[in-house]
Amino acid sequence: MATDRQFQKNSMYLETPEDGAVKNFDDDGRIKRTGTWVTASAHIITAVIGSGVLSLAWAIAQMGWVAGPAVLFAFSFITYFTSTLLADSYRSPDPVHGKRNYTYSDVVKSTLGGKRFQLCGLAQYINLVGVTIGYTITASISMVAVKRSNCFHKHGHAIMSFAYSSIGLGLSIAKLTGGGHHVRTSLTGVQVGVDVSGSEKVWRTFQAIGDIAFAYAYSNVLIEIQDTLKSSPPENKVMKRASLIGIMTTTIFYVLCGCLGYAAFGNDAPGNFLTGFGFYEPFWLIDFANVCIAVHLVGAYQVFCQPIFGFVEKWSRERWSESQFVNGEYGFNIPFCGTYNINFFRVVWRTAYVIVTAVIAMIFPFFNDFLGLIGSLSFWPLTVYFPIEMYIKQSKMQKFTFTWTWMKILSWACLIVSIISAAGSIQGLAQALKKYQPFKAQQ
Template identity: 85%
Template sequence: MSFAYSSIGLGLSIAKVVGGGHVRTSLTGVEAGVDVTGPEKVWRTFQAIGDIAFAYAYSNVLIEIQDTLKSSPPENKVMKRASLIGILTTTMFYMLCGILGYAAFGNDAPGNFLTGFGFYEPFWLMDFANICIAIHLIGAYQVFCQPIFGFVEKWSQGKWTNSQFINGEHALNIPFCGTFYVNFFRVVWRTTYVIITALIAMVFPFFNDFLGLIGSLSFWPLTVYFPIEMYIKQSKMKKYSFTWTWLKILSWACLIVSIIAAAGSIQGLSQSLKKYQPFKAQQ
């Protein structure tokens, strides 16, 4: 799905660039004092760093993916290769989307690559791209929510061990499909969670700001700190050795990046709230 809608966006950007028409661009993006104020440009840069951190915070699903691998060849070798190929591929698409999107729309390019860029024709192609986005997000939502669902359900089962509502499995016979077992607590809890998160998303449509904030809060501890510390512990690395030193420097540098990104995202949210209208998308 990502490959499909990203390729569509790239193709439309290339078509717009080839079709002519001059857009205002510069080496450093939007111009301070012309498009935005100096402080606003700095805050937007910090927010963009948070968006990038969110895009690379794949640690939430890394273990989930590794659990599906066979034991031969070893999982660590497979995951090293898969991570390398995956990061290189996504980086290539991110860079192409950013560069070609900016070349096509210049300093007026909004954050949403497809729905905000002014791509309205051909309609069928845009509809297909948005269907791909919907399918992608529905699947990704399920994957990212599974740890939350599992934690709450396991904690509840341990807390109320005698509750039939929480622990009971009820057989449901569906014609031509067989028998399925339904847990009422699981149905109610997961449905409620989805409804609440959907309402929050509609009430507070600050897409880029929230992405940057989530990315900044999760990037350093999950994607940088814990993996580095686990690697140091597992490999029994000597303290103050060359590798230990540069890994620590990398960790602290990423912490600073995360703090900067969080500050930018919080500032962006505060600015968005000033012109906030419920259930309306922010421009």
């Protein structure tokens, strides 16, 4: 009896005078989840729509009115399809009654294990590091735009044409309906011999595919979102519904931003959607848009950094378990705030990480080139390969059946797309570095 009472006290029950014991935790001892398809859809929309949307007008401009929207819809379909496979892998070995897996890495480890679990970790951390660098670039661009808009509002319009950020979708419509300004668009995008050379057209198209892949990247947080859902109805069914709603909403928004941005700017669409508007009023609206971007990305930077910080600090504690520098906690009394515990290794390591990512962002301040590279590196392994392989393993699918064959074809096709888009982004970075001479203007 004493053991039972202790279990109730510490694990799953709260005592109430009315009905005795009330279950307050899930069957695995964790706090009871309360998420629904509504909250999951909101999480998906906010996770997907990020800085990737800023490059879509440029991406559409590289491919034109036919291929651009077609690629957007293709990525939305692939992302939705693989997200349904990933949703079925949340519990293993059975998608409804199996053991819960709390993170993407847990799912891969439970289902595939071994070297593929290590490959998953490598892909995830490369993606996280890349995202933090990309967010540093984007936030800094927005802050510079705020300074420029205020400067030009105070001192007048300059001889050189500076890019001003704005609230993109609304200002695109305003620009389209304003009249008096015509831009060149075409079914195939930028024109060879007019806008770019033949080789540049090919490389830019590859890079644009990577930008779109980055815009749809959310698979690495899908399991964490699904882990917030109630256990009834089954989490995989609710997550599939939420994924459909979230991706449909995102795709509509992306098509509007990409297509209206291309219509507003034509073949000269800028790499960053919010820095291409050439009018200066109302300047406060332009500032507000950029401040929103900066605030959002500063917060998002913290979120994406936490898994990296946690991994390095856990590994360091295990590697140097006797080190006081790594493991020691020191209390400091802060007036009016109480005692604050500081770990010196955490302070040094996290500060160094922020400095390194900032330096890399300064070396490669090329927005759409960098986003394309991140999207290329993370799309195939995290969005396509692992969900397909885990579904095949969990469903015990026989080799060379029809479903097995076309799933493998889809996986290999997406690998090829990722490789060529990565090549395009690397070539774009190389070309941008050659042209980027920050001190030339001062000489």
